[in-house]
Amino acid sequence: MVLFGLILSLPLVALHIYYMLFQTFVLRLELLLNATSLFFIGMQSSTSVAGDDERLQARSGVQPRLKTGRFPPSPPDRPSDLSADPWIRLSSAAAGA
Numbered sequence: 001m002v003l004f005g006l007i008l009s010l011p012l013v014a015l016h017i018y019y020m021l022f023q024t025f026v027l028r029l030e031l032l033l034n035a036t037s038l039f040f041i042g043m044q045s046s047t048s049v050a051g052d053d054e055r056l057q058a059r060s061g062v063q064p065r066l067k068t069g070r071f072p073p074s075p076p077d078r079p080s081d082l083s084a085d086p087w088i089r090l091s092s093a094a095a096g097a
Helices: 002-046 052-060 086-095
Strands: none
Touching: none
16 A cells, blocks of 8 residues: 555656756746846946937936036026025025025
């Protein structure tokens, strides 16, 4: 009876071993794909064309960052524009000025 049970359980054991090997293969394949995609994303971001900053600025209106990582200060067009700025009016009204 025990021998009969062992014979019946052999296909299940073989299937389990096959499934574990397949799962390991899929996991390794997934890790390999993730590593290659991260490599290509890193290569893409490290290589830049000379006109990228100008095109980005023209498209988004954002000034490119300096080497320090901060945005360069943009001077106002006219000094009188500061009093017409709604944010300055709101902040001065909130400060009680």
